Amino acid sequence: MRRSAWIATLVAACAAAFWFLSRPAVEIDVDRGGQAFVRGLFSRTPLPETLYVRAVGSHTVIRLVKRDTAKAQLGMFDAKAGETREFTVAYPGTFSGYCSAHPASRQIVYVIE
Helix, strand or coil, X not given: CCHHHHHHHHHHHHHHHHHHHCCCXXXXXXXXXXXXXXXXXXXXXXXXXXXXXXXXXXXXXXXXXXXXXXXXXXXCEEECCCCEEEEEECCCEEEEEEECCCCCCCEEEEXXX
């Protein structure tokens, strides 16, 4: 193989590894109107009242993407309108709090295991 092909392959492999390793454990999208969804690699499901998150060592990252025009509070995480924030949870456990995306129960529970 030519040298330029090897370099291109190496750059592509490094970019893919960086993309895969820098992904958060979970990404929550809050759309206009306050509807919240959990974004998977190939899916997007409504935010449940109890969200199970796989722990990633001592650096479990939860990303909150806010597309609504009002501030959102999702348990221990919050974001202003149009803001994207990442939160790092240092240890596994169960965390709960007020949730503006669940108007009926006003509660969300994160189980990080």
